[in-house]
Amino acid sequence: YSTFPRSPTWKKEDVTYRILNYTPDMLQADVEEAIAKAFQLWSSVTPLRFTRVYSGQADIMISFASGFHGDFYSFDGPGGTLAHAYPPGSGIGGDAHFDEDENWTKFPTYSGYNLFLVAAHELGHSLGLGHSNVFGALMYPIYMARDIRDYQLHQDDINGIQALYGSPRESSPTKAFPPQEPTEMTPAEAPTEMSPQEKPTRTTPSKPPSRPEDCDPRLTFDAITTLRGEILFFKGSYVWRKSPYFSEIEHDTISSFWPSLIAGFDAAYEVDKKDRVLFFKDDQYWAVSGYTIDTGFPKPIQNLGFPTSVRKIDAAVHDQNTKKTYFFVGNKYWSFNENTQSMERGYPRKISADFQGIGHKVDAAFQKNGYFYFFHGSNQYEVDMKKQKLIRIMKANSWFNC
């Protein structure tokens, strides 16, 4: 991450913003929601609180404009520059401008630019952050369409903004107005600079979902896969990375690797020879190679040969020796031939029939050093597939040096 020269910041925790005008591309309510959500991203990781005002001078004035609009940075028509914002300061300081010649959208599409994503980036500038050269970070200067459902800030963005403002207070009081529909305020509660006739204020809450402790004995996982020699453990939007080169477990978020992928995978597996990992969520799957998500995804899991009755899978693991991938659904499993790219005949079969000691649903699975590891709840089962023998049962987080 980077900051502006001399690292300007707001010298207060209560920062006001005002939306001066709107784009005809979106409903006004959608513009307001996109901007409120963008502010919420930053308030959730800092002590800052953002209050919207409807008249007068706010710290952060937000507007849509085309071409030359009165500052040094004229906009350039469709594409190119989408928006810009100024670092904290008086006057134009903190203000965010959006190029009205762009097509602004409520949801990420390939024909427009998502206002929430661009606003979140520009508000990073309004709070004092510069551009980051970390690919996948929100403050990366290039626009990147990504999944905005449950969107989380990249760790680099969090490091940057907390370097400027610190972490959220434990008991940060949210004002008397949780973010539901605005309700009338009693004048005694209204901020002094607002006359009672104006609309009541909306303040952003601060509550990021926290990552479970590494050594919590109850820790379970959504999915686990190997990836270029590492082991990635997924739960919600969080990733635990175990590398053969570092003893420490590294903590990341899914969006820091694959910004446009949904959090909360059901299953994942690596086909090492193809340097490819497949992720599964509900009835869709994605293929990635490193950072890059292969084109044409997501695809329906039926493409792999599942019957339509299968709506999601529990776990998947690729056998590097047989080049078969095993998919686990309930108490049954399928075998997929990666060479022929087709499901094998005679499946599904009962898991207990072929996997020694595994007689229950499988949450996650991976193969390492010739052994298979099947996870169920907070336990994992180490199985020698060649000898068809259950070797031992361990805690699911035994890989975390607990």
Add this chain to the structure above:
Amino acid sequence: FPVLPENENEDTQFAKKYLENFYDFKEEKNSLFKSKNLNHMADKIREMQSFFGLEVTGELNHKTLDMMKQARCGIPDIRS
């Protein structure tokens, strides 16, 4: 030397504008030595390539131009 092509085509003009906007490139309009300007621009291209993790060549190659043409924020990446 990573030398830019003599005839300033459209891409070069675009790149120059990009580097002026986002990498603090200032062309010395009345410099007698054209090669000095070219070298200065190549330096800035290198800076931009390094920022985006591209191969640092100083040349306005295809990948560099592609990156320059992507939609982006109007705030400079590098400030003097």
